[in-house]
Amino acid sequence: MTEQATGSSPTLLDVAREAGVSAATASRALNGSTRTVSAEKLALVLRAAERLGYAPNLSAQATARGSTKTVALIVHDIADPYFSSIAAGIVDGAEAAGLTVTMAVTGRSPDRELEIVSILRGHRPHAIVLAGSRIGDDQEALAGELRAYRAAGGRVAVVSQPGLPHGTVAIDNRGGAEALADALVAHGYRRFAVLRGPDVLHTSRDRADGFAAGLARAGIEVLDTIETDFTEDGGHAAMTGLLGRGRDDIELVFAVNDVMAIGAMRALRDAGLVPGRDLGVAGFDDIAAAVDVDPALTTVAVPTRAMGLRAIELALAGADEPELVWLPTSVVLRESTPRRASTT
Amino acid sequence: MTEQATGSSPTLLDVAREAGVSAATASRALNGSTRTVSAEKLALVLRAAERLGYAPNLSAQATARGSTKTVALIVHDIADPYFSSIAAGIVDGAEAAGLTVTMAVTGRSPDRELEIVSILRGHRPHAIVLAGSRIGDDQEALAGELRAYRAAGGRVAVVSQPGLPHGTVAIDNRGGAEALADALVAHGYRRFAVLRGPDVLHTSRDRADGFAAGLARAGIEVLDTIETDFTEDGGHAAMTGLLGRGRDDIELVFAVNDVMAIGAMRALRDAGLVPGRDLGVAGFDDIAAAVDVDPALTTVAVPTRAMGLRAIELALAGADEPELVWLPTSVVLRESTPRRASTT
DNA sequence: TTGAAAGCGCTAACAT
DNA sequence: ATGTTAGCGCTTTCAA
Numbered sequence: 001m002t003e004q005a006t007g008s009s010p011t012l013l014d015v016a017r018e019a020g021v022s023a024a025t026a027s028r029a030l031n032g033s034t035r036t037v038s039a040e041k042l043a044l045v046l047r048a049a050e051r052l053g054y055a056p057n058l059s060a061q062a063t064a065r066g067s068t069k070t071v072a073l074i075v076h077d078i079a080d081p082y083f084s085s086i087a088a089g090i091v092d093g094a095e096a097a098g099l100t101v102t103m104a105v106t107g108r109s110p111d112r113e114l115e116i117v118s119i120l121r122g123h124r125p126h127a128i129v130l131a132g133s134r135i136g137d138d139q140e141a142l143a144g145e146l147r148a149y150r151a152a153g154g155r156v157a158v159v160s161q162p163g164l165p166h167g168t169v170a171i172d173n174r175g176g177a178e179a180l181a182d183a184l185v186a187h188g189y190r191r192f193a194v195l196r197g198p199d200v201l202h203t204s205r206d207r208a209d210g211f212a213a214g215l216a217r218a219g220i221e222v223l224d225t226i227e228t229d230f231t232e233d234g235g236h237a238a239m240t241g242l243l244g245r246g247r248d249d250i251e252l253v254f255a256v257n258d259v260m261a262i263g264a265m266r267a268l269r270d271a272g273l274v275p276g277r278d279l280g281v282a283g284f285d286d287i288a289a290a291v292d293v294d295p296a297l298t299t300v301a302v303p304t305r306a307m308g309l310r311a312i313e314l315a316l317a318g319a320d321e322p323e324l325v326w327l328p329t330s331v332v333l334r335e336s337t338p339r340r341a342s343t344t
Numbered sequence: 345m346t347e348q349a350t351g352s353s354p355t356l357l358d359v360a361r362e363a364g365v366s367a368a369t370a371s372r373a374l375n376g377s378t379r380t381v382s383a384e385k386l387a388l389v390l391r392a393a394e395r396l397g398y399a400p401n402l403s404a405q406a407t408a409r410g411s412t413k414t415v416a417l418i419v420h421d422i423a424d425p426y427f428s429s430i431a432a433g434i435v436d437g438a439e440a441a442g443l444t445v446t447m448a449v450t451g452r453s454p455d456r457e458l459e460i461v462s463i464l465r466g467h468r469p470h471a472i473v474l475a476g477s478r479i480g481d482d483q484e485a486l487a488g489e490l491r492a493y494r495a496a497g498g499r500v501a502v503v504s505q506p507g508l509p510h511g512t513v514a515i516d517n518r519g520g521a522e523a524l525a526d527a528l529v530a531h532g533y534r535r536f537a538v539l540r541g542p543d544v545l546h547t548s549r550d551r552a553d554g555f556a557a558g559l560a561r562a563g564i565e566v567l568d569t570i571e572t573d574f575t576e577d578g579g580h581a582a583m584t585g586l587l588g589r590g591r592d593d594i595e596l597v598f599a600v601n602d603v604m605a606i607g608a609m610r611a612l613r614d615a616g617l618v619p620g621r622d623l624g625v626a627g628f629d630d631i632a633a634a635v636d637v638d639p640a641l642t643t644v645a646v647p648t649r650a651m652g653l654r655a656i657e658l659a660l661a662g663a664d665e666p667e668l669v670w671l672p673t674s675v676v677l678r679e680s681t682p683r684r685a686s687t688t
Numbered sequence: 689t690t691g692a693a694a695g696c697g698c699t700a701a702c703a704t
Numbered sequence: 705a706t707g708t709t710a711g712c713g714c715t716t717t718c719a720a
Contacts, residue, residue, distance in 0.1 A: 008410070009468075009496035011697055022707045027699060036705060053492040058466040059406035060697035063712045066352070068403065070446070079432040079632075079649075081425065088423035091449045100463065102414070102446035105435045119444065122402040124353075148397045152353035232632065262636045269638065288576065292606045294613065294638040305423075355713055366691045371715060380689060404713035407696050 010052040019048035031056055062124065070100045071312060072125040074116055076108045076132040080231075080259065081287040082304060086131045086159055089308020097316060099126060108201075108230070110138070117145045127155040127315035131308070133203035134161045157315035159307050161202055167314035168324045169307045173203055173284075174210030176300040176329035177254075180282060181214025183331045184252060184298075188340040189280060192222050193247065195238045195255040195264060197230035204230065207256040207284055223250060228260070235263025236270075243271050252280030252337060258287045258299055265293060265336070280337040295335030303327050354396040363392035375400055406468065411497075414444045415656060416469040418460055420452045420476040424575075424603065425631040426648060430475045430503055433652020441660060443470060452545075452574070454482070461489045471499040471659035475652070477547035478505045501659035503651050505546055511658035512668045513651045517547055517628075518554030520644040520673035521598075524626060525558025527675045528596060528642075532684040533624060537591065538566050539582045539599040539608060541574035548574065551600040551628055567594060572604070579607025580614075587615050596624030596681060602631045602643055609637060609680070624681040639679030647671050 016026035021041055029037045029045035037045075048054075062068045071094050075083040087103070094101045104120065106113040120128055128149060134142070143164065146156050156166040184192075194211060197204030212222050224247055228238035235255050242253070255261035261283030265275040275281050276295040283290065286301035310325055317323075360370035365385055373381045373389035381389075392398075406412045415438050419427040431447070438445045448464065450457040464472055472493060478486070487508065490500050500510040528536075538555060541548030556566050568591055572582035579599050586597070599605035605627030609619040619625050620639035627634065630645035654669055661667075 009465075009492070012699095013697075023698080024700085024708080025706060028706090031699085038705060041706085053488075055462060055465040055492075057407065057468060057697055059403040059412065059468060060712090061466075061699075062403035063401065063407050063696090063714080064698040064700080066699095066712065077432070078422070078435060079425075079428050081423075081428075084423050084425075084428040088421070088449070091422060091447070095449070100446060100448060100467070102444060103435070104444060105432070105439070118399060121353075121399040122405075123444070124401060124403060144397075148353070148399075232636075265638075266636060289633045289636060292576075292610060292633060292637050294609075356715095357713075367714080368691060368693095368716080369689085372690090375715085382689065385690085401713055404696090405715080407698080407712090408714040408716080410696065 009057070010054045012054070012056070015045060015048045015052055015054050018052060019044040021045060030054075031061070068124050068126055069098060070102050070123065070125045071127040071129060071315065072120045072123060073101055073103045074106060074113065074120070074128070074130045075103065076106050078103065078105055081289065082257065082259070082285050083131060085287070085304035086308040089305035090129055090131070090312050091308075092305075093309045093312035097312070110142075114141050114145065117142060117149075121145060121149050121154070125154070127157065127312065129157045129159065129311050129315060130161075131159040131311070132161070133201050134164070139164070155315040155318045157311040159311045162324060163202075166322050167311075167317075167319065168322065169310045169314065169327060170324065171302055171307070171327050171329050173206035174213070176302075176331070177207040177210030177284065178214035179329075179331050180254070180284070180300050181211045182217075183333060184254075184280070184282065184337060185215065185218045185220065187333070187337060189252045189337070190220060191249055191251040192220070193224040193226070193242055193250045193253045194222050195226050195228060195235055195253060195260055197228070197234070197256055197260070199227065201230060204256045211254055223247070230257065230260065232259040232263035232266075235260030236267045237263075239264035239267035240271070243267070243273075250279065251340070252282065254282045256284055258283035258285040258290050258297060261297055261299070262289060262293055265297070276336045276338055280340075282337055286332055290332075290334070293336075298334045298337040299332055301330045301332050353401070354398045356398075356400070359389060359392045359396055359398050362396060363388040365389060374398075375405070412468050412470055413442060414446050414467065414469045415471040415473060415659065416464040416467060417445055417447045418450060418457065418464070418472070418474045419447065420450050422447065422449055425633065426601065426603070426629050427475060429631070429648035430652040433649035434473055434475070434656050435652075436649075437653045437656035441656070454486075458485050458489065461486060461493075465489060465493045465498070469498070471501065471656065473501045473503065473655050473659060474505075474508075475503040475655070476505070477545050478507070483508070499659045499662045501655040503655045506668060510666050511655075511661070511663065512666065513654045513658060513671060514668065515646050515651070515671050515673050517550035518557070520646075520675070521551040521554030521628065522558035523673075523675050524598070524628070524644050525555045526561075527677060528598075528624070528626065528681060529559065529562045529564065531677070531681060533596045533681070534564060535593055535595040536564070536566050537568040537570070537586060537594045537597045539570050539572060539579055539597060539604055541572070541578070541600055541604070543571065545574060548600045555598055567591070574601065574604065576603040576607035576610075579604030580611045581607075583608035583611035584615070587611070594623065595684070596626065598626045600628055602627035602629040602634050602641060605641055605643070606633060606637055609641070620680045620682055624684075626681055630676055634676075634678070637680075642678045642681040643676055645674045645676050
């Protein structure tokens with residue numbers, strides 16, 4: 001006798017008794033696959049279940065069946081619009097397939113992520129979806145957990161970070177950033193600074209590298225790079241730091257994601273400057289807020305919701321050879337980077 | 345000598361065999377409550393589990409124990425910053441208590457919400473948290489489901505909507521809107537329009553009513569009210585509509601939430617107007633984006649993350665008499681409602 | 689301390 | 705079409 005005595009809900013047996021049938025019949029009537037139950041008894045059982053307020057015990061069902069109707073989602077930060085949008089896509093896809101979504105949050109800690117995958121594995125979900133770029137380079141332990149899960153029949157899909165041997169939905173961060181660089185150069189910009197996230201985040205690295213590569217093609221070098229948090233406050237702090245260094249030769253700041261870019265715009269206003277006019281700002285992701293800020297933010301559009309949807313499709317399809325789906329990005333030029341006469 | 349039969353994970357029995365002990369001992373060593381296992385065997389079992397990559401089957405554990413380590417969260421829309429922020433608080437609180445969060449999304453449909461609660465009940469979660477204002481007035485079916493769940497020993501907490509007989513974290517929507525109205529009148533505004541959500545949303549109703557009540561105390565009436573979606577696009581459409589009606593006597597538009605207000609600001613800019621200067625705009629919630637837009641949005645601050653945290657605390661405390669916790673709101677005046685000389 | 693054995697609530701052969 | 709009978713993987717008496 002421990003604590004936590006569940007006041008106990010009615011069981012299938014209760015329903016069966018109430019309806020005057022066997023447990024098997026009740027099971028078939030309520031949750032059965034191939035219905036082979038007479039209309040008469042079916043009605044009996046249904047009425048009994050209704051009367052008792054019966055809800056099948058999904059855990060028991062899962063142990064008996066050896067499989068669950070859930071998909072587990074792992075994100076870094078659910079309050080971040082990038083992830084919550086992906087999550088929305090995944091929830092849509094999962095519910096369409098009759099699956100429940102369970103969610104865990106890593107807080108961008110590799111250790112926590114590993115721990116979470118391990119716990120989740122215990123839930124025996126139908127599929128596990130990892131959203132957001134992997135963190136750090138030591139993927140071995142994580143890969144091991146996922147391998148074990150796959151070996152036991154689980155499905156895995158990864159959003160955003162190719163490199164793991166599982167179904168993957170990816171976007172070309174490098175290419176997107178390159179295209180952005182091209183477009184900005186074409187708009188007359190020549191002197192750039194970059195606000196990037198922690199170096200362990202592949203996404204940040206790829207975008208920053210891609211941007212530099214794009215500029216390099218035009219013979220331009222990035223004049224200044226600041227590493228900061230992958231958050232709005234990070235962007236604000238970095239921009240404030242940049243201004244403090246008195247770099248007023250910079251014409252445009254590229255932040256590797258929109259929330260950082262928006263933080264940077266706020267820092268500019270705090271310093272009495274006007275984003276777009278005094279200094280161009282560009283981001284990456286095209287989150288909803290990108291059109292809400294003024295001036296609207298130039299960025300690279302990422303189809304986050306679609307990525308979530310595709311991810312659970314991939315996971316459910318469960319091809320044996322990991323499929324890699326690239327979703328397109330597109331440069332969106334807005335008022336935060338007005339065309340300017342090149343000064344070179 | 346390992347087996348690793350493809351298709352299923354190692355079970356407790358596998359571990360026990362590998363360690364040369366009984367299943368009971370293995371259970372006690374790995375997940376047991378009062379540890380009464382010799383250091384020697386404990387090490388044996390632990391090593392065996394490690395070697396096999398064992399992860400306990402949580403469903404089986406749940407059926408055996410009759411209780412789970414999960415809390416179920418129900419939100420209307422996870423991509424909405426208001427809800428994702430509450431969700432973040434709940435995830436924090438739950439993980440601190442060693443609980444996993446499962447999440448379902450209603451899409452603001454009362455039917456879907458009811459269905460979800462019913463499914464969730466089958467998971468036998470430790471607690472169910474409903475976030476966001478209840479929808480519609482026919483709460484009976486929902487209340488019934490929750491009652492049954494409670495009767496079976498489940499815990500329920502509700503965020504945002506008092507009125508259900510469960511632990512509740514609420515904010516004073518009416519009072520907050522009244523205070524906002526007071527502050528705006530004090531700032532010299534006299535001629536108001538209101539953008540409200542669908543009437544079935546209590547939150548929308550309370551805020552709109554409170555705002556009107558606050559104005560009434562100053563002898564002012566709302567000049568125009570538009571009902572629209574509770575979303576950014578809804579705010580945009582409503583504002584566009586208002587402008588189309590040629591109501592240029594209006595001095596300030598109050599939208600019952602921030603995303604709508606931000607949509608309205610965008611509509612103003614689309615029409616060549618400058619929010620704040622040509623027309624005051626105020627919202628409600630103080631989402632992160634409220635300080636990102638320009639001009640920064642005047643609003644009523646709601647401690648969303650704290651609400652999530654408190655909610656799961658309430659649920660876990662599980663007082664028998666439903667506790668009602670009011671969290672304070674506060675008016676935040678920003679540049680979208682500059683002080684103006686009253687024209688009255 | 690340990691193991692044997694009886695469940696937890698449900699499903700799935702196997703008979704009938 | 706229905707009931708009987710084993711399980712599913714784990715926990716928890718109950719003896720030893």
